[in-house]
Amino acid sequence: MAVHPTLSYLISSFTHDGKDDVALWDWEKGWEKIVFKGHSKAIRAVAFHPTNLQIFASASDDGTLKVWNIEKRSVMHTMQDHGCIPQIWRLQFCSRFQNPLLITCGKANVAKVWNYKAASCIAKLEGNDENVWGAFFHPHLPYIFTADEAGNVKLWNESTYQRVFSCPCPSQLCGIFQMYPCISPNRNILCSCEGFLVLEVVEEQSVVLMRTLRRMEKLEKEAAFSKEGTRLRMQELESILKKEVFTARQKSDKSCNDLMERIRFLEAEKANLVNRLEKISQRVEDLEGKLEEVTKQQRLLGSHLGVGGGPAERTSLSLFREYSVKELRDATDNFDKWKSGDGDPYGYFFLGKLAGQVWVKKIRAEVMVDDDPNQERFKSSVVDRLRSLHHPHLLRLMGACNKEKCLVYEHAANGSVMDRILIRRDRSGTGFFPWYVRLRIIAQVARALSFLHSAHPPLAKGPIIHGAIKTANILLDDKLVAKALIRQELKERGQAQRTTMLMYLANDSQYVAPEYWRSRILDEKTDVYAFGITVLEILTGKMSNAYETIESAVEDDGAFRNALDPNADGWDMELTRKVARLGLQCASLDMRHRPGMTSGDESIISILERVSLEVDLPDFVEDAR
Structure with a gap:
């Protein structure tokens, strides 16, 4: 089991259908459980990454180590030592973010360092007397600490993986089964069945001085390298800037070309629209001529029918006339139901024939008021109202019969x-x-x-x-x-x-x-x-x-x-x-x-x-x- 260093997560292993799986629990979400499947045998160790908050690792008796991504809920890397991984009881990540390393130990007198991104074992820390039950990358010092079951503590150089120090444990504390670093950078805690021991790492003054001199030499080299790196970076940036200026000029030239092409296209489109406008204007003139011809014919027809009044009045009256009851009965075969069309709440339509085919609408008796003996109300509220509505896309009212309360519309052939x-x-x-x-x-x-x-x-x-x-x-x-x-x-x-x-x-x-x-x-x-x-x-x-x-x-x-x-x-x-x-x-x-x-x-x-x-x-x- 392991507890996340910052988030509300806890991981543990459990057995289901004969296989061990990893379970992640979120206690802030009511102990929501997420299961990670992938191992086929018992899981012995789990650990969270101390700095990359979405990673944890697990070790199993099936001979594999797996590194998991919490957010994607999937395996990132799987490691397997073909020389057979012994039973692992402890594993830990390196806390330095840039190093993709973890260390394992357990039922063997060797600890192993793994590069989990390369999925390979890169070092074996050998020479221990008993099973290694504790191993970790120190969070502050450049050392790897190991402790075996016999109580021997060893320090290993983190860069070369060479042993630099060995310390036997006091005889009264044996059977070491775990070791942890303290907040104090020079202290570690050893745990056994009989108690625990605080181990302090003390460096001599000469060693400290030597370390300081080496650190100063390293800083001088880094400064020189940084100066050279800055010069090279400036050259790189100048090269990038020149390329970007060149690219920008190319894009500008292309934009100008595209703009000129667009202008030519719009000019052609303008010419096309002018041509269309001329055709439309010609069409309007032709239609006006036809309208004038139709108006003349209507005037002649009004004169033939003997309609008096001025020219405007004769034109209006020629578009509308009053029909007798007999004319409409004859036109519709006495309002024959077989010639009736669609109806509405106000009346029925009958197909009729006068000078040409027409629709005759007969208003229902029940929707008209009874106190209209001279049909004045029908004429004013219906006939005159519809007669005034002239539009090319409204069905034209050709006439009416006030006595029979009928309306005569032009016929729509389709x-x-x-x-x-x-x-x-x-x-x-x-x-x-x-x-x-x-x-x-x-x-x-x-x-x-x-x-x-x-x-x-x-x-x-x-x-x-x-x-x-x-x-x-x-x-x-x-x-x-x-x-x-x-x-x-x-x-x-x-x-x-x-x-x-x-x-x-x-x-x-x-x-x-x-x-x-x-x-x-x-x-x-x-x-x-x-x-x-x-x-x-x-x-x-x-x-x-x-x-x-x-x-x-x-x-x-x-x-x-x-x-x-x-x-x-x-x-x-x-x-x-x-x-x-x-x-x-x-x-x-x-x-x-x-x-x-x-x-x-x-x-x-x-x-x-x-x-x-x-x-x-x-x-x-x-x-x-």
Whole structure:
């Protein structure tokens, strides 16, 4: 057993399954036990290193000495004397840190000095009469002390391992079994079965004088050596400094070259951007020309229909008209249920045909108030409100029938984004929904939301909250351009409308921000949450658990690639990861962590605009105009 000189450790050996192991105990941690395995027979001696606090040694009857590392809990060195190590009862490290030495003794009349880093025996201290039971490197004097069982004490030169002194023990103290150094540098304690003896080493004055002269000669040599070493070190440092200066100049030249190359690259990139800007400007001019042509056609159509008023009024009215009950019944085969589409809390959709295909939405009777005989409230709170919302990515209201409480919307030839995602791709290519189209749709929906949230008088008293952003409410025209459908046409009035809205949101709870269930208030942050879930569904092609899928995979390239919808083909991983991180941030459970639509460099619109600069999204550029 041994106790650590400074730490709260104790080591001992114990037998387990027929083998002896070393156990280290830490009494400051409730006697936590760490077992070190490696010996196959009984362990006779253990010792801690006096200065290297993470090392201890053990000796076993299996013929090996082992030096262990406490921190790594493993063997550092194993020593074995092929001449057969006798049974070891004592071992001790040299306390001088630079000397990797330890000494052993036991059931033999010889003590051995080991270099444990070289794993070899470097000296045998022979000439003892009996078994050597005590041996140690003196902590202060340059000697090795040994004591045999007969009571003989010998001093050995630590450098040459030659015997320099021998002293027999008094006859009344025999059977020596251990020897220890004292704090006083010249005293040692001998222990036997009959008592103990303090042994003092006394040097004669002449010997002390000789030792002092030798020490002075040694110091003079060391000083001369130090001076020469200093000169050589200065030369070495000058050489190193010259090399570092040379290397620094090389790096500086390389940095200048890299900088010039970077400048040339940026100039080329600038020219490329100028070229793209010219193309975009030309595209804008072409679109303005087309818009002017469409405006002329609308004016002619308004004139043909006999709509009076000035040019601006005729243009506005030509985009919207009132339909009779008969016209809508004829268009929908009397609101045939087989032509009905998706519904919502406020009404049902019917596919109809007027000048072309349209969607006719018939408002449910139970959600309208009864005290509106002239349909003025329906016209002012629903029709006029929707009629005022003009944006390229909002589904356009073409007309209304106040008497039947019907709304007529333009037809979206490619259905909803959810329909498009759920159609699996076949060999003919049907169901292919490219990644760049998906990113474009995300950007278009963001623009539509930004338009609604930035509304102000006379369009609205404040921000308009969509309240129902999801893939089923994003429709696609014949060119796969996004058209967001505003489902919440009616202002909630009374308990019946509030109950209907709550049931609707409960059915689509994945899009509902958690704070809504506490406050029952829809605002810009709840729209951003629903937008984030929608973004992740568009990327993964999954209508459930899209958030969890992306969150667990976004930082790993392989997992992220597998999380994306394969029907999109060839995802640009860098751009898509930016959009995925934006979706996760938008869908944060903490509303304070969700970004705004337009405020700041990290707003939703700013991030999608930066993405658009790296991929061809012509419709997004058109929308930004």
